[in-house]
Amino acid sequence: MTRRSHKPAAVTAAVVLGLALLLALGLAACGGGTTTESSSPSSSDSPTQGGTLTLSYLTEPSSLDPAVAWNVIDWQIEHDIYQGLLQYAHEPGAAGTELIPCLATEVPSAENGGISADGTVYTFKLREGVNFQPPVSREVTAADFKYSFERMMKEPRAPATSFYMGVVGADEFMKGKADEIGGFKAVDDYTVEITLKSADPSFLNAVTMDFCDVVPKEWVEKWGKQFNRNPLGTGPFVFQEWTPGREIVLTRNPDYWEQGKPYLDTIDYQLSFNPSTALLKLERGEVDVLGDGVPVADIPRVQADPTWKKQVFSQPLVAISYMFMNVEMKPFDDVKVRQALSWAINRDKLVKLQAGQAMSLWQFYPKGMPGYEEGKVYYGYDPEKAKQLLADAGYPDGFKTMLYTDNVDPNPKLWQSVQADLAAVGVDAGLKTMSNNTYYTQQGTPNTLTAGSFGWWMDFPDPSDWIAPLFSKSSAVEGGMNSSFWWSPQLEAMFAEAQAMTDPAARIGKFTDMQAYISEQAPYVPCYQPIQTTMCTETTGGFYLHPVYQIDPTQYWKK
Amino acid sequence: MGKYVVRRLLWMLVVLFFVSLITFALAFAVPGDPAKSVAGTHATPEVLERIRSELGLDLPIWKQYGLYLWHLMHGNMGYSYETQLPVATAILQRFPATLTVAMFGVFFELLIGIPIGMTSALKQYGIRDRTFTVLSLLFLSMPAFFLGMILMYLFAFKWPIFPLGSLDQGVIYGAILPGLTIGLTGAAWYSRLLRSSMLDILGADYVKAARAKGLPERTVVWRHIMRNAWSPIVTLLGMDIGWFLGGVLVVEYVFGIPGIGQQAFQAIQTLDLPLIMGTVLFAALLVTLSNFVVDLAYTWLDPRVKYS
Numbered sequence: 001m002t003r004r005s006h007k008p009a010a011v012t013a014a015v016v017l018g019l020a021l022l023l024a025l026g027l028a029a030c031g032g033g034t035t036t037e038s039s040s041p042s043s044s045d046s047p048t049q050g051g052t053l054t055l056s057y058l059t060e061p062s063s064l065d066p067a068v069a070w071n072v073i074d075w076q077i078e079h080d081i082y083q084g085l086l087q088y089a090h091e092p093g094a095a096g097t098e099l100i101p102c103l104a105t106e107v108p109s110a111e112n113g114g115i116s117a118d119g120t121v122y123t124f125k126l127r128e129g130v131n132f133q134p135p136v137s138r139e140v141t142a143a144d145f146k147y148s149f150e151r152m153m154k155e156p157r158a159p160a161t162s163f164y165m166g167v168v169g170a171d172e173f174m175k176g177k178a179d180e181i182g183g184f185k186a187v188d189d190y191t192v193e194i195t196l197k198s199a200d201p202s203f204l205n206a207v208t209m210d211f212c213d214v215v216p217k218e219w220v221e222k223w224g225k226q227f228n229r230n231p232l233g234t235g236p237f238v239f240q241e242w243t244p245g246r247e248i249v250l251t252r253n254p255d256y257w258e259q260g261k262p263y264l265d266t267i268d269y270q271l272s273f274n275p276s277t278a279l280l281k282l283e284r285g286e287v288d289v290l291g292d293g294v295p296v297a298d299i300p301r302v303q304a305d306p307t308w309k310k311q312v313f314s315q316p317l318v319a320i321s322y323m324f325m326n327v328e329m330k331p332f333d334d335v336k337v338r339q340a341l342s343w344a345i346n347r348d349k350l351v352k353l354q355a356g357q358a359m360s361l362w363q364f365y366p367k368g369m370p371g372y373e374e375g376k377v378y379y380g381y382d383p384e385k386a387k388q389l390l391a392d393a394g395y396p397d398g399f400k401t402m403l404y405t406d407n408v409d410p411n412p413k414l415w416q417s418v419q420a421d422l423a424a425v426g427v428d429a430g431l432k433t434m435s436n437n438t439y440y441t442q443q444g445t446p447n448t449l450t451a452g453s454f455g456w457w458m459d460f461p462d463p464s465d466w467i468a469p470l471f472s473k474s475s476a477v478e479g480g481m482n483s484s485f486w487w488s489p490q491l492e493a494m495f496a497e498a499q500a501m502t503d504p505a506a507r508i509g510k511f512t513d514m515q516a517y518i519s520e521q522a523p524y525v526p527c528y529q530p531i532q533t534t535m536c537t538e539t540t541g542g543f544y545l546h547p548v549y550q551i552d553p554t555q556y557w558k559k
Numbered sequence: 560m561g562k563y564v565v566r567r568l569l570w571m572l573v574v575l576f577f578v579s580l581i582t583f584a585l586a587f588a589v590p591g592d593p594a595k596s597v598a599g600t601h602a603t604p605e606v607l608e609r610i611r612s613e614l615g616l617d618l619p620i621w622k623q624y625g626l627y628l629w630h631l632m633h634g635n636m637g638y639s640y641e642t643q644l645p646v647a648t649a650i651l652q653r654f655p656a657t658l659t660v661a662m663f664g665v666f667f668e669l670l671i672g673i674p675i676g677m678t679s680a681l682k683q684y685g686i687r688d689r690t691f692t693v694l695s696l697l698f699l700s701m702p703a704f705f706l707g708m709i710l711m712y713l714f715a716f717k718w719p720i721f722p723l724g725s726l727d728q729g730v731i732y733g734a735i736l737p738g739l740t741i742g743l744t745g746a747a748w749y750s751r752l753l754r755s756s757m758l759d760i761l762g763a764d765y766v767k768a769a770r771a772k773g774l775p776e777r778t779v780v781w782r783h784i785m786r787n788a789w790s791p792i793v794t795l796l797g798m799d800i801g802w803f804l805g806g807v808l809v810v811e812y813v814f815g816i817p818g819i820g821q822q823a824f825q826a827i828q829t830l831d832l833p834l835i836m837g838t839v840l841f842a843a844l845l846v847t848l849s850n851f852v853v854d855l856a857y858t859w860l861d862p863r864v865k866y867s
Contacts, residue, residue: 070599156613245817437591479604
């Protein structure tokens with residue numbers, strides 16, 4: 001016989017109250033600030049040799065083969081190991097978009113004769129005495145650069161071959177009609193000469209991407225398919241080990257050609273940690289740098305915390321978020337409709353929804369991209385004007401349409417805000433979200449998505465990287481990135497003109513003119529530019545954010 | 560009995576075949592393009608086409624499936640699109656971490672759930688029963704993500720008793736908190752299940768008879784009640800083990816465990832078909848195997864059960 005308690009209700013109530021109290025105490029403990037010690041002012045700001053820097057990332061690289069890898073984490077690690085002819089100056093801000101020599105002795109230009117008068121021949125003189133890392137340990141010559149380039153172009157999975165199709169002989173090589181690329185010559189051991197079909201002012205940027213980094217033939221042939229897990233280059237750090245899903249360890253290159261560098265003995269990439277856990281680890285000193293940045297919800301807290309605020313670094317990313325409008329689907333085929341909607345979106349609200357981790361964007365180039373017009377506002381935020389322009393276009397009562405986005409945070413909530421903005425001007429838009437990969441595929445399929453979110457980030461800091469993939473005729477096809485499927489003969493002509501210009505300032509001016517023209521045609525509505533915010537520990541010396549490399553451990557030291 | 564085992568193993572193969580077929584079909588029904596993950600978002604349409612061809616994605620679907628089965632029967636699970644690692648290697652490399660966390664999860668859910676369930680049933684409506692009822696509801700409704708983060712914040716950060724995620728600082732040490740995250744929720748299930756299972760039995764005639772015979776309460780509980788109350792627990796355990804071994808993504812994500820759960824999640828995001836197929840088949844194998852083991856265990860637990 002089971003016994004029944006005489007006051008079941010009271011007992012249950014007491015138990016519930018007691019537990020609620022415990023939970024509240026636990027949560028209060030979570031909400032409180034972390035115990036901090038006052039930090040001693042850093043005594044020296046000059047680099048010290050030695051030490052291990054620990055960085056935390058959630059996803060591990062898919063590949064460390066420079067010919068194939070295109071994810072940000074892949075490139076971050078490749079920068080420690082591989083090098084190419086040129087590099088970007090290791091400075092924050094605009095200074096970091098300047099090209100400086102790396103394995104070449106100087107940056108080719110018209111003045112020093114490195115670029116021929118007609119702009120088609122580039123000559124690079126190589127540094128002598130640069131060795132591949134141990135155990136290959138032999139000198140790098142021009143033949144190695146030719147090998148690396150041809151290997152990359154021939155690799156079936158290489159994603160970036162389109163940047164280099166302008167090199168003479170690349171077409172025939174890719175089609176299998178030639179067994180080398182005639183336009184890429186190793187003139188002698190220390191001279192590389194590249195000939196293009198026509199002048200391309202962004203070529204130096206293209207050749208600085210990791211895809212053209214030099215790799216040792218014998219090492220690649222030794223490892224074959226496993227080469228992507230056994231990288232070896234000329235850079236300041238040597239690959240040591242990769243425990244899948246756990247960590248990647250690099251150690252200092254004893255044979256490195258640059259005197260006094262690198263400062264660190266070891267770089268330790270810790271993998272599989274989500275950003276919130278990584279932040280906890282950093283606060284305890286187990287991690288030095290947050291590779292994925294500070295979680296948005298924690299940013300206000302760390303920026304206010306006296307111990308941590310000096311360790312928080314931000315930079316605007318040269319990347320954008322737009323609303324595309326498919327000009328092949330009604331009613332976005334009408335330029336007046338597109339212009340109307342360019343007044344309808346509240347960018348400041350989008351910035352607020354991201355806790356200030358973004359900048360409102362009123363033009364097509366983001367800050368940091370040459371061609372950007374400081375302070376310029378094309379259109380603006382004026383819902384009344386939007387309604388009026390819609391009425392002028394023949395839609396006084398608005399219209400119905402569908403908005404799309406992917407399910408990656410923070411897009412769903414941001415695009416709900418856009419949906420509300422559109423509703424406020426009479427446009428009844430449904431909102432559909434889908435997975436990342438599905439979304440990319442659908443964006444590139446003609447006549448599928450009417451309007452929605454679009455994001456782009458730079459391959460290199462030159463406006464041709466914006467115009468060609470997003471606004472050109474060749475990109476307005478299936479599989480292209482021109483989600484609005486908009487192009488115009490006038491823009492094509494302007495672009496060709498700009499690419500033929502030899503005066504850099506005039507050329508950038510032309511790209512700015514293109515922006516004005518595009519804005520008038522309004523195929524997209526620019527929304528915002530993301531801001532990257534991350535943190536490092538006090539003991540991380542020389543920390544800064546680079547506009548292209550983002551995190552740059554080759555320049556940091558351990559205090 | 561031997562014939563039974565053979566029949567079950569054959570059925571397992573049938574199940575696995577259908578799992579592979581359905582998964583393959585679903586993966587292609589999703590309107591995404593795996594080549595886009597390999598090519599990157601900046602690749603031109605020509606490059607994209609080339610990579611699709613390289614991955615064999617331009618073949619008709621039935622042909623791709625046929626090729627996949629053919630390779631599978633030769634022990635080749637294919638190569639990941641993203642990393643080009645052999646799928647079997649990728650899964651087996653990550654499996655030990657998931658296995659460890661899963662084992663700790665099962666251990667905790669039994670360690671906590673069974674005694675609580677027993678006490679709750681034997682002293683129904685007592686103060687302990689009521690406390691445990693409330694606690695069970697609490698843990699059942701708490702999302703694993705939230706519970707995991709609280710445990711980690713309190714016991715790894717605020718009071719640094721356990722490591723902040725990962726299994727690097729000692730496997731046992733690191734697996735306790737993730738194990739508890741699974742275990743506390745699981746214990747809620749097991750305790751409720753055992754409680755109701757035992758309550759059903761407590762009113763039975765043979766229990767009254769045993770007590771009337773004058774047997775000590777301990778013997779009544781263990782020999783008569785528990786031996787009959789086990790079966791739903793064991794059934795659930797069979798499903799649980801298979802389920803956990805498939806990789807509990809949320810726990811792996813919170814605690815930074817490099818297991819097959821996180822790997823599968825990334826594979827789904829990038830539509831890495833070979834890795835998705837491999838992980839699903841592997842998980843299906845584990846689930847059917849553990850169910851099979853559980854069914855065999857019945858013959859030992861319950862002498863009335865015999866298989867022919």
